[in-house]
Amino acid sequence: MKLSICLALSLSIFPVFSQQAEPQVANIFVSPDGNDENSGLESAPKASVNGALRTLRALRQEGELTEEFQVNVWLRSGRYRVEETVTLRAGDSGTAEKPFRIAAWPNEKVVFDGREPIERSLFAPVEDSATLERLAETARGEVLVAEIPEGDLHRLLALPESQVSFGSRMLQIARYPDLGFATFAKVLKKDSRIANEVGTREEPKGATVTLNPAVPKEWAAEVKTSEKARLSGYITETWAKGSFVIADMDGSNGAITMRDATGYGLPRPHGSRAFLENVLPALDRPGEWFYDVAARKLFLWPPTDLAQDEVIGVWAGTDAFTINGASHVKIENIAFENFGGRPNGSGVLNIRSGTDNLVAGCRIQNVAAPMTAFNITGGVRNRILGCDIFDVANASRLNGGSYNAEGFTAGENTIENCHFTQIYSTDFYGKVCGMGGAGNVFRNNLVHNHNGQIVTIAGVEHLVEKNEVFNTGIEEGDGGAFYQGAMMSSWGNTFRHNFFHHIMCVPKMYTRAAIFSDDGDCGDHVIGNVFYKAGEGFKTNTGSGHLAEDNITIKGIHAFQFLSGRSESRYQRYTGFLEDNPTSSEKENLIGKMLKVIGTEGWEEGAKTENWHHYVSPFWQERYPRMKSLFATWQKEKRIRVLNEVRNNHAFGFGDRNPHAIPEFTKQSGNTSRRSLSIFKDPDKLNFAYKRKRPSWAPDIPFAEIGIYQDPYRPEVPDKDRYREAVAEFWEKETSAPPREYVVKEVNQRSYFNTGKLVLGLLDEE
Incomplete structure (x- = not known):
């Protein structure tokens, strides 16, 4: 094929004016109805992006396609089955002036669909009396069943993490209770003393518990025979959701025995809570499903009537795109739906290098763990911009850049102006973003209606700014929306001009924070943020070297909470590793793990209790004078002193209560506590821009610039005043602090507000 074929339609896309030279543009078209043997003209499109790439690569090899050409692969509307990854290598690169574009044709809807479809003809109403008896009374006459043939569909549905969608809507695995958790009424038998020991159904190693509200005793046979039955929730840690295979259920008292031991042992001093999932009688409302592995039968209660062109299917599909060495590539305006069944490290979209x-x-919608929506794991100045990520358990990884004792190289990779939320999921637990490496950016994103520590941070010199975060960590104890822990080498991370609101804490659990530097993590800069009913605001656990300045905190539990305890014994534990096992990977070997990254040559043999701080790289001690002073103080006093600085911060609405929970030796200056919110434009709508000229004492925070914004890829944004006002009204009578007692119904009413549907609903209205 000659290049002239590709150029035939250039003028219809890029108008040429008489005074300009004809642009050199190569366009190839792709359509779900195409054929990879076609030319790629609009009238004879390819069937796949890989088909288009093969043609482009051949043209480059023949010398007909050079860097002077603007190359576009245009995708026409429709659904594309994802069966083969598109991998872009160095030879596929564009240039800064003429990037290589893979994009939806203007104003057309393009969907890459990873799901394995299920023939609609397989589904029929449940009619046999034996199966009807197994169903909840409300589900009889409503539930459809399909007998699944042996093969890929059965294999995918049998996976523990399998998920099903109905059209573009994810369905919820049948569970009890439908919303929230049941508490542990009693632990009748403790689990194995060996952490995480794996048992069998015949010889379980897990604990035996009863729940409140109790699982109906008549479900015992279903629970014991369901190969996918799990007890899931905050069972052994308040800060991480686990899922445990059920070995047995006692039909006389409803007691459930877990097959495997927990990590921390049961019973726990806090309130363990869980829900039962993957049993047929729990399928009792529209939008739920259950797969009987042994019988190969898929049951579902349709949430709505299914349109003729919509598909029922199980999430699957390989990675859609991987950029591995290519540069100046644009992937634009494509929807990706229904991915799963892939190993950890796999993502729908991946940038490995370039x-x-x-x-x-x-x-990017409907992605099951451990797969992610997208990963940036290397390269420089790569960006995710103006994307929507809905009903995804683990959304992204943001890495790139590196650091060592000699210095660092910034990745400058960025996630910006993206919207992360859950719409139909009620129990996805995972991260919005895991940041690592050095010098990456998470900016102007909207994150809400999510569980877990939504952004976890490792590495140095990252920038987190202008994000709006609310209604996160639902039902989770401890932790924070943004979390970093157990890394003394993690310095220079900046949290600037973010708006955190409505981080609602749970009864009988450790309180949560907007930003939490845990387990000795050091060296954060928290500047110019607004915290409203955001739990502890900025919280640390034996962390030092932090600087918090120019923040505004309104009606939280505390503005700052700096936990400090057992400083001498903690120091002895840390330095003890240097004497016995300096390269240990154990969590409390914080000094040794730091020196492994930023220690000077010979630290493994030379660093001891009396001299370890001299082995910290001069580059980092000179870059961060707080580091040098901090480590010298620890060395001199032989204890972990929590030495932070808090200056020019302003708290509102705490009344006579002290807004700060910080040690007396924390350096403080210029901090105030005020009652009136009159300086702000509209507190009822959570608009904390200044009403008039900024008071001389008030920090300069560009509040109007926080959150998602309009750009060429996001022409519409939801009305911030409207959804913020609705969120504020929902929790108007609630404080961020937890109530005294854990009452299931009250917790559900307090904790579960689907702000995903709220915000998207407002956008639909507009």
């Missing part, structure tokens, strides 16, 4: 690549204006 520079100045862009994924923009995409929607």
Whole structure:
């Protein structure tokens, strides 16, 4: 095929004016109805992006396609089955002036669909009396069943993490209770003393518990025979959801025995709570499903009537795109739906290496763990911009850049102007973003209606700014929306001009924070943020070297909470590793793990209790004078002193209560506590821009610039005043602090507000 074929339609896309030279543009078209043997003209499109790439690569090899050409792969509307990853290598690169674009044709809807479809003809109403008896009374006459043949569909549905969608809507695995958790009424038998020991159904190693509200005793046979039955929830840690295979259920008292031991042992001093999932009688409302592995039968209660062109299917599909060495590539305005069944490290969109690549204006919806929506694991100046990520358990990884004792190289990779929320999921637990490496950016994102520590941070010199975060960590104890822990080498991370609101804490659990530097993590800069009913605001656990300045905190539990305890014994534990096992990977070997990254040559043999701080790299001690002073103080006093600085921060609405929970030796200056919110534009709508000229004492926070914004990839944004007002009204009578007692119904009413549906509903209205 000659290049002239590809150029035939250039003028219809890029108008040429008489005074300009004809642009050199190569366009190849792709359509779900195409054929990879076609030319790629609009009238004869390819069937796949890989088909288009093969043609482009051949043209490059023949010398007909050079860097002077703007190359576009245009995707026409429709659904594309994802069966083969599109991998972009160095030879596929564009240039800064003429990037290689893979994009939806303007104003057309393109969906890459990973699901394995299930023939609609397989589904029929449940009619046999034996199966009807197994169903909840409300589900009889409503539930459909399909007998699944042996093969890929059965294999995918049998996976523990399998998920099903109905059209574009994810269905919820049948569970009890339908919302929230049941508490542990009693622990009748403790679990194995060996942490995480795996048992069998015949010889379980897990604990035996009863729940409140109790699982109906008549479900015992279903629970024991369901190969996918799990007890899931905050069972052994308040800060992490686990899922445990059920070995047995006693039909006389409803007691459930877990097959495997927990990590921390049961019973726990806090309130353990869980829900039962994957048993047929729990399928009792529209939008739920259950797969009977042994019988190969899929049951579902349709949430709505299924349109003729919509598909029922199980999430699957390989990675859609991987950029591995290519630069100046744009992937634009494509939707990706229904992915899963892939190993950890796999993502729908992946940037492994390369520079100045862009994924923009995409929607990624329905992705099951451990797969992610997208990963940036290397390269420089790569960006995810203006994307929507809905009903995804683990959304993204943001890495790139590196650091060592000699210094660091910034990745400058960025996630910006993206919207992360859950719409139909009620129990996905995972991260919005795991940041690592050095010098990456998470900016102007909207994150809400999510569980877990939504952004976890490791590495140095990252920038987290202008994000709006609310209604996160639902039902989770401890932790924070943004979390970093157990890394003394993690310095220079900046949290600037973010708006955190409505981080609602749970009864009988450790309180949560907007930003939490845990387990000795050091060296954060928290500047110019607004915290409203955001739990502890900025919280540390034996962390030092932090600077918090120019923040505004309104009606939280505390503005700052700095936990400090057992400083001498903690120091002895830390330095003890240097004497006995300096390269240990154990959590409390914080000094040794730091020196492994930023220690000077010979630290493994030379660093001891009396001299370890001299082995910390001069580069980092000079870059961060607080580090040098901090480590010298620890060395001199032989204890872990929590030495932080808090200056020019302003708290509102705490009355006579002290807004700060910080040690007396924390350096403080210029902090105030005030009652009136009159300086702000509209507190009822959570608009904390200044009403008039900024008071001289008030920090300069660009409040109007926080959150998602309009750009070419996001032409519409939800009305911030409207959804913020609705959120504020929902929790108007609630404080961020937890109530005294854990009452299931009250916790559900307090904790579960689907702000995903709220915000998207307002956008639909507009």
